[in-house]
Structure formats: structure tokens, C-alpha cells
Amino acid sequence: MVTFLQRTFTSLVNAHVGRTQGIKPVRSRSLGRRKKHAAPVNLSLEPIKFMPTILTHAAVPLALGLGLGVRIIPKQLLWAGIVASVIPDLDVLAFRLNIAYSHDLGHRGVTHSVAFALVVALLALAMSQQLRSSRAVAFSFVGLSAVSHSLLDMITNGGLGVALWWPWSSERFFAAWQVIEVSPLSLSRVFSTRGLAVLQSEILWVWLPAALVVTALLALRIIGSNFTFKRDAAQKRVAP
Numbered sequence: 001m002v003t004f005l006q007r008t009f010t011s012l013v014n015a016h017v018g019r020t021q022g023i024k025p026v027r028s029r030s031l032g033r034r035k036k037h038a039a040p041v042n043l044s045l046e047p048i049k050f051m052p053t054i055l056t057h058a059a060v061p062l063a064l065g066l067g068l069g070v071r072i073i074p075k076q077l078l079w080a081g082i083v084a085s086v087i088p089d090l091d092v093l094a095f096r097l098n099i100a101y102s103h104d105l106g107h108r109g110v111t112h113s114v115a116f117a118l119v120v121a122l123l124a125l126a127m128s129q130q131l132r133s134s135r136a137v138a139f140s141f142v143g144l145s146a147v148s149h150s151l152l153d154m155i156t157n158g159g160l161g162v163a164l165w166w167p168w169s170s171e172r173f174f175a176a177w178q179v180i181e182v183s184p185l186s187l188s189r190v191f192s193t194r195g196l197a198v199l200q201s202e203i204l205w206v207w208l209p210a211a212l213v214v215t216a217l218l219a220l221r222i223i224g225s226n227f228t229f230k231r232d233a234a235q236k237r238v239a240p
């Protein structure tokens with residue numbers, strides 16, 4: 001079991017850096033120009049290597065959940081959002097089934113599409129009672145969390161692009177602005193130059209904006225509660 005998980009984790013890491021056995025580079029669209037995926041990187045089996053990337057995908061639901069508070073995003077819904085932000089990368093199992101990276105069922109294929117995010121959102125809508133939320137909030141929060149995964153992948157500078165519009169198109173897309181370094185990390189490499197560059201780009205382009213979103217939402221909530229308090233106090237004063 002451990003060996004299987006290690007292989008799966010390594011497939012995930014390899015996928016993010018474009019290393020796939022026997023798979024030719026395919027072209028991905030990036031704002032009208034075409035680009036080949038990153039050069040192969042030699043990796044060993046160390047599960048910890050891909051963890052920062054997985055954790056970074058959870059930044060979006062965490063920021064929204066913490067910013068909006070438990071009354072809007074209860075704990076159960078927050079966890080559903082975190083799961084939705086991570087599950088698209090389960091498609092690395094395709095490597096174990098010898099499915100090509102560039103195939104629709106390959107990594108960054110079907111599970112990274114808007115259609116997949118919609119299905120996940122509809123599932124959340126159906127489970128809104130269990131998630132202690134309204135249908136609209138469950139659908140919106142989980143759907144946004146799922147699609148955020150694809151959008152973050154699109155601004156990484158490794159692997160293939162994302163099949164965003166599957167099943168209407170199998171074309172892989174990158175954003176024109178690819179700022180997040182995609183690289184494996186291991187405890188032994190965290191303090192290497194490349195490892196620090198990856199951490200720096202994820203902090204700068206994902207975690208820092210996420211912290212700003214949390215701060216902005218908290219400020220709005222405080223302003224909103226102060227306004228409500230003053231309005232209620234005024235109504236009490238004029239009431240007979």
C-alpha cells in the first residue's frame with residue numbers, strides 16, 4: 001500500500017513538471033501562442049515532494065471560508081471546498097493505468113474542466129443539508145473551490161495546460177501569465193535554491209493574495225456588523 005501511494009505521489013509530482021513516461025510533448029495554448037511543456041526532471045520516491053502544491057490549492061477555500069465566517073461557510077462546507085480544490089489531481093491515477101498525459105482522461109484533462117467543477121458543485125448542492133448550508137451557497141462555494149484548482153494550474157509554468165473546456169474541446173490551456181513555479185519539493189530540497197523559488201512563488205502569488213482576501217472580507221464583516229448595530233440602536237430609540 002505504501003509503495004502504491006509513493007508511486008501515485010511521484011506520478012503527481014512528475015506530472016506537474018511534465019515528466020511522463022513515453023509521452024511526447026503536446027502543445028498547449030497560451031493566449032494565442034503555443035508552448036511545449038517543461039523539461040523532464042529526475043525524481044525519486046518521496047511523498048513529501050508534492051505537498052506544498054496540494055496545500056496551495058486549498059488556499060482559495062480556506063481564504064473564502066475564514067473571510068466569510070462560519071455562519072456563511074460552516075465547517076462541513078469548508079471541508080467540502082478544500083476537498084473540491086484538491087480532488088482534480090486524483091487524475092494522476094491515470095499514469096498507473098498507462099493513460100497518456102495528453103489524453104482527455106490524463107492529468108489536467110477531464111477533472112480540470114469547468115464541466116467537472118460543475119458536477120462537483122451540483123453534488124454539493126444535493127448534499128447541502130449535510131453541509132449545513134443553503135443550496136446556493138453550497139453550489140457556489142464548492143464550485144468555485146473546484147474551478148480554482150484549474151485556474152491555479154493554468155498559471156504554473158510546468159506540465160501541460162488544462163483541458164478547461166472539455167467536453168467541448170480537448171485543447172489544453174495555460175494563462176498568459178504563468179508566475180507560479182512548479183517543482184517537486186522534498187524536505188532535503190526545501191532549502192535548495194529551486195525549492196525556495198517554488199515556495200516564494202506560491203507565497204507571493206497564492207498565499208499572500210489569499211491573506212489579503214481574508215483581511216478584506218473580515219473588514220467588510222466588521223463594518224457590516226457595526227452598521228447593523230447602529231441601525232438597531234437607532235430603531236430602538238425611536239420605537240414607542
Ligand SMILES: [Zn+2]
Pocket residue numbers: 088089108112149153
Ligand atoms: Zn491539477
